[in-house]
Amino acid sequence: MNLFSGFLFFYVLILLLIPAAVLGLMGKKLKWYGFAVTLAFTVMVFSTPGKAAFIIGFYILQLLLVMSFLAIRNKVSEKWLPYLLALYVVLSVSPIVLAKLNGLLGLHLEFLGVSYMTFRAVQLLIEIRDGFTTNVKILDFTYFLLFFPSVSSGPVDRYRRFLGDINGVQTKEEYWESLQAGVRRLFTGALYNFVIAGLLQQYVLAVLPETFLGNWGYMYGYTVFLFFNFAGYSKMAIGAGYILGVRMPENFNMPFLSHDLKDFWARWHISLSTWLRDYVYTRFVRESLRKKWFKDRHTGSYIGYVLTMMTMGVWHGLDARYLFYGAYHGLLMCLNDVLDNKWKRFKKLKKDPVWEPVLVLITFHIVSFGLLVFSGRIF
Amino acid sequence: MKMEETKIIEALCEICGAEPEDLEGDMELFEEGLLDSFGVISLFVELESIFGVKLDPTEVERSVISTPDKLVAFVLEKL
Numbered sequence: 522m523n524l525f526s527g528f529l530f531f532y533v534l535i536l537l538l539i540p541a542a543v544l545g546l547m548g549k550k551l552k553w554y555g556f557a558v559t560l561a562f563t564v565m566v567f568s569t570p571g572k573a574a575f576i577i578g579f580y581i582l583q584l585l586l587v588m589s590f591l592a593i594r595n596k597v598s599e600k601w602l603p604y605l606l607a608l609y610v611v612l613s614v615s616p617i618v619l620a621k622l623n624g625l626l627g628l629h630l631e632f633l634g635v636s637y638m639t640f641r642a643v644q645l646l647i648e649i650r651d652g653f654t655t656n657v658k659i660l661d662f663t664y665f666l667l668f669f670p671s672v673s674s675g676p677v678d679r680y681r682r683f684l685g686d687i688n689g690v691q692t693k694e695e696y697w698e699s700l701q702a703g704v705r706r707l708f709t710g711a712l713y714n715f716v717i718a719g720l721l722q723q724y725v726l727a728v729l730p731e732t733f734l735g736n737w738g739y740m741y742g743y744t745v746f747l748f749f750n751f752a753g754y755s756k757m758a759i760g761a762g763y764i765l766g767v768r769m770p771e772n773f774n775m776p777f778l779s780h781d782l783k784d785f786w787a788r789w790h791i792s793l794s795t796w797l798r799d800y801v802y803t804r805f806v807r808e809s810l811r812k813k814w815f816k817d818r819h820t821g822s823y824i825g826y827v828l829t830m831m832t833m834g835v836w837h838g839l840d841a842r843y844l845f846y847g848a849y850h851g852l853l854m855c856l857n858d859v860l861d862n863k864w865k866r867f868k869k870l871k872k873d874p875v876w877e878p879v880l881v882l883i884t885f886h887i888v889s890f891g892l893l894v895f896s897g898r899i900f
Numbered sequence: 901m902k903m904e905e906t907k908i909i910e911a912l913c914e915i916c917g918a919e920p921e922d923l924e925g926d927m928e929l930f931e932e933g934l935l936d937s938f939g940v941i942s943l944f945v946e947l948e949s950i951f952g953v954k955l956d957p958t959e960v961e962r963s964v965i966s967t968p969d970k971l972v973a974f975v976l977e978k979l
Contacts, residue, residue, distance in 0.1 A: 651956060783936065798937055799958045806938060807957075810945040822938045858938070868933055 522565045524673050525714075525757050537561065538764045545696035551766035552687045556660065558765065562669040571631040576667075579616050579635065583642040583666060584659070586613050590649050591657055606650040613642050621839050634672040636836065640796060641666050645680045647800055654680060661687070670761040674754045676772040676792035686767045696766070703763030706756040713753025721746040731898075740893040744885075747892060748776065751790070770795075776888075780871045780880040782850070782857045785888055793833070802829040819862055826858060827851035837895075846895045853887060904979060907950055908972050915943045925969040930962060940965070953978045 522530055537558045544551055567576040590609050597605050617639045620632035645662070648654040665683050691699060725742040729735040755772035762769040770792050779785035786794040802825045808814070809821030827848070834847015860867045870876040893899060913920050916934040929935040935943070940962075944955040955978060965971045 647958075651958065653956075653959060802937060803941055803957050806941045807945060810942060811948075818942070819938070861936070871933070 522568065524562070524566060524669065525754060533562075533565070534761065538761065541765050542700055545691065545700060545764070545766060546693055548690065548693045548696070550690045552664075555687065555765040555767065556664045559664060559667050559669045563667050566669070566672075567633065569631070571629075572633055575616075575631050575633070575635075579638065580663070580666065582616065583613060583638070584662065587642065587645055587649070587657055587662060588659075590646055591655075594649055594652075602650060606646065609646050610643055613646060614639055617836075621835070625839060637672055637675055637677060638666055640677045640793075641680070644677075644796065644800065648680055668762075668767065670758040670765075670767075671769060674751070674758065675790070676755055676759065676769050677796045678767075678769050678792070682770075683767065691766060699763045699766065699768065703760045706760030706763065708760075710753045710756030710758075710760055713749040713756060715753070718746050718750035718753060721749065736893070736898060739896075739898055740889045743896045743898070744889040744892045747896075748773070777885055778881060779884045779888070780877055781860075781884055782853050782887065783861075784871075785884055786850075786854075789888075797829045797833055801832050802826065805829075819858065822858055823855040826854035830854060840897075842894050842897050842900060846891055849891050849894065904951070904976060905972050908947065908975050909968060911943060911946045911950065912968060912971065915939050915946065923968050926967050928966055929968070929971070930966055947975055951975075951979055 522533075524530060541551055541554055541558065544554055563576065567573050586609055590605075593605070594602075616632065617635050619630070620635045622628075623630055623632065645654065645657070645665070649657075661684055664687060665678075665680055668678070668683070671678060721742060726739060726746060729739045729742065752773040759769045759771065772790060772792050774788040774791065776785055776789040779788055805828055806821045806825040809825070810818060815821050828851070830849075830851030831844075831847040833850070834843045834845075837843040837846070871880060909920055909923065912918075912929075913923065916923075916929070916939065918934060923934075927934070940957050944957055947953075948955055955975070960974065965974050
């Protein structure tokens with residue numbers, strides 16, 4: 522079974538969400554039921570021997586890492602803590618590294634959901650290192666790591682936020698709101714993903730010739746297709762989460778109205794870009810400022826953007842197109858930052874009624890070209 | 901507490917390139933383009949050196965520090 526595709530999945534999803542809705546409307550806590558539903562979907566999705574072996578191994582590895590890090594966190598001096606965290610993060614990301622090398626090495630191992638589950642595990646390790654999470658219950662950790670709606674395509678949730686939702690109880694009125702919001706998102710997501718993206722795939726992307734003009738058209742078509750496909754999937758995942766009492770963060774906010782690239786990344790795959798902002802960019806820039814690594818303090822920010830976007834590219838895969846995509850966005854974010862810092866008028870232009878639409882159009886084209894490369898259409 | 905509050909606002913103004921009288925307590929700093937990711941980190945590093953406390957941008961969501969009033973309340977709680 523694949524998540525959010527096929528009649529069987531939706532049939533089982535609706536069957537399993539109905540009791541959640543009833544419990545929620547009665548004002549009951551949904552944690553145990555939601556956990557049971559997540560376990561049921563985990564068993565159904567990871568049903569082949571290869572997938573089952575992966576998920577069991579992955580779960581045990583991440584559990585051992587989190588619990589052992591928690592146990593030794595306070596016994597290690599502050600000086601050595603960053604090195605210890607680095608070691609734990611390397612171990613935590615080792616399955617995703619193997620997954621990315623899988624194709625290159627000609628292996629045939631199965632790593633379904635590894636990308637998003639790795640984000641969850643690494644975030645928790647960093648939370649423990651920062652001292653914001655000092656106690657982890659196995660059930661909470663298991664539920665967080667495996668939470669099925671967002672396991673294969675996000676959104677990327679945060680541990681403390683997730684915990685607040687599963688351990689809290691919504692009133693009947695609050696749950697009624699959540700249920701409506703959840704059902705609305707499920708339907709809108711299905712419309713985006715299956716109808717709009719499906720039509721674009723069939724009647725636009727599949728018929729465009731591989732000529733210069735054909736590729737030019739493909740660039741627009743693929744950009745719009747990817748939005749509806751991905752935002753649709755996110756909406757369905759968020760919708761299912763709402764019905765289970767977990768209000769995951771939104772992942773898209775009208776990205777094609779962005780007036781520059783920074784604005785775009787605040788609107789596109791928001792949960793991923795804010796994760797990378799908080800755990801890659803912020804960490805690097807903060808160290809560079811605290812330790813005065815660079816004469817010009819903005820240099821740290823420029824390097825931080827390249828590092829962050831390269832991480833995003835590599836996370837998608839090790840193919841040349843993903844590496845290019847990461848470097849492309851990294852360098853353009855630097856350019857965006859330079860314009861913000863050095864060209865005072867840039868901020869005003871972004872709010873100017875004449876110039877803003879021009880900037881929106883330019884940004885759309887910059888983004889679309891990046892996605893054309895990302896699609897693998899041109900190399 | 902008044903002196904600490906003034907110091908926080910001064911640091912914020914320096915990062916934003918604004919004058920204290922330009923900032924209203926409930927002004928949305930991110931939406932107005934006065935603070936961005938780099939601004940928040942710079943501000944926190946600056947406040948860390950002024951007050952000698954550890955401030956972590958990932959401790960709270962942005963909405964908790966999105967206006968001068970909220971930011972001041974967040975930092976004062978740490979002192």
